[in-house]
Amino acid sequence: MGKSRSPRRRSVAVEAVTEAVDGGLAQLIPDPDRGRAWTLLIDGAPQSHVDLDDPAYLSFEYQRRLGHVIDLLAPPGKPVQAVHLGGGAFTLARYVAATRPRSTQQIVERDASLVQLVRRELPLDQGARMRVRSVDAREGLAKVPDGWADLVIADVFSGARTPAHLTSTEFLDEVRRTLRPAGVFAANLADGPPLAHLRGQIATAAARFAELALVADPAVLRGKRFGNAVLVASDGPLPVAELTRRAASDPHPARVEHGRSLTDFTGGAVPVTDSAAVASPAPPPSVFR
Numbered sequence: 439m440g441k442s443r444s445p446r447r448r449s450v451a452v453e454a455v456t457e458a459v460d461g462g463l464a465q466l467i468p469d470p471d472r473g474r475a476w477t478l479l480i481d482g483a484p485q486s487h488v489d490l491d492d493p494a495y496l497s498f499e500y501q502r503r504l505g506h507v508i509d510l511l512a513p514p515g516k517p518v519q520a521v522h523l524g525g526g527a528f529t530l531a532r533y534v535a536a537t538r539p540r541s542t543q544q545i546v547e548r549d550a551s552l553v554q555l556v557r558r559e560l561p562l563d564q565g566a567r568m569r570v571r572s573v574d575a576r577e578g579l580a581k582v583p584d585g586w587a588d589l590v591i592a593d594v595f596s597g598a599r600t601p602a603h604l605t606s607t608e609f610l611d612e613v614r615r616t617l618r619p620a621g622v623f624a625a626n627l628a629d630g631p632p633l634a635h636l637r638g639q640i641a642t643a644a645a646r647f648a649e650l651a652l653v654a655d656p657a658v659l660r661g662k663r664f665g666n667a668v669l670v671a672s673d674g675p676l677p678v679a680e681l682t683r684r685a686a687s688d689p690h691p692a693r694v695e696h697g698r699s700l701t702d703f704t705g706g707a708v709p710v711t712d713s714a715a716v717a718s719p720a721p722p723p724s725v726f727r
Contacts, residue, residue: 455559459551461596466559476560478527480552483598483721486527488560493532499690500626500666501529503653504591506684507624507670508534510677511589517541521587521616523575523604524594525549527556528568535566545570546578575604582616590616592625600627602715605639609712610646620674623647628718630664635718637707639669640700645709647671651678652695652703653685659693659703664721 455466462481469475475489477497487497496502508530512518517540522531525547534541543566547553550572562568571578575594590613594604603609613623623643629636643650652659654667670676678696685692695703 455555457551457555459555460549461552464552464555466555476527478556481597483595485595486529488527488529488532490560493529493536493563496529496533498529499655499688499692500668501533502688502690503668503685503692504530504593504624504626505533506653506681506688507622507668508537508589509684510680511622512538515539518588519543519586520589520591521579521582522546523579523590523592525553525556525570526593527560528562528570530591530593531568532562532566535563535568540567542567543569544578544582546575547572548574575601576609576612579612579616584615585618587616588618588621590621590623592623595628596717597720598628599720600718602717603712605635605642605718606710606712606715607642607645610642614646614673617673620672622674622676623671625669625671627667627669628665628721629658629667630719630722631661633659633661634707636667637704638710640704641707642709643669643671644701644704648673649676650696650700651676651681652700653681653692654695655690656693659695 452468457464465479467477472489474491477484478486489495496505515538517538520534520543522545525545528545531543531545534543545568553570553572592604594600627636627639649672651670652667655665657663658665658667682694685694
């Protein structure tokens with residue numbers, strides 16, 4: 439992960455920013471422990487955390503796990519070409535720009551009013567090579583040239599649920615089209631007991647990619663609580679050993695499932711197609727309390 443500076447407490451009170459966006463009520467809440475850091479919430483659900491002074495700092499556990507994937511994608515500092523489906527506050531795109539300067543990135547965020555809010559209140563580095571499209575994720579992905587991306591990250595939620603059309607084999611066919619031969623797909627998935635959605639997403643990815651890994655809190659994998667899991671897929675070898683080490687030593691420790699153990703975890707789930715796809719389950723109210 440990128441080096442983070444010591445926390446800088448705010449010296450003066452900064453008010454939250456609240457604004458209606460297409461997806462609901464957006465709030466930018468100042469982080470009292472970091473000088474220019476903010477948390478983005480949509481209808482009360484935390485979406486992103488951004489530190490404008492230190493964009494290599496990742497706070498949310500699922501974003502830290504995606505940060506490990508970004509770190510292991512290529513030698514340290516090497517520029518990459520990345521597609522982000524779901525923009526939020528552009529946290530991971532900022533992370534790539536900070537840790538891999540000169541990277542070229544495309545961000546697809548359907549909520550145009552959210553994009554305007556983030557650009558105004560949490561401006562991007564003028565030197566960053568980022569293009570933002572305010573269209574549906576699959577529509578935006580269709581505009582990416584064949585074999586262009588080293589990395590595609592899917593982190594799309596509507597009303598705290600992943601839309602159905604972003605959970606299918608047809609969607610992954612479009613992802614594979616945009617990836618280079620050894621490119622990596624990483625998805626932020628949310629589920630709770632009995633984990634039917636998560637198992638189905640693993641089976642779906644297994645139908646399209648040669649290598650898979652799943653990174654999650656053991657309690658989530660055991661079906662003890664609702665939470666996030668990061669699915670990583672590629673047609674090339676995945677850095678499973680190093681990913682496992684980083685996930686285990688993270689401030690939010692996680693387990694990595696791979697190979698036979700991951701196949702066993704699916705429990706016979708079948709791939710999801712467009713005709714049968716449904717949105718991911720909504721989190722219980724207790725998750726945001």
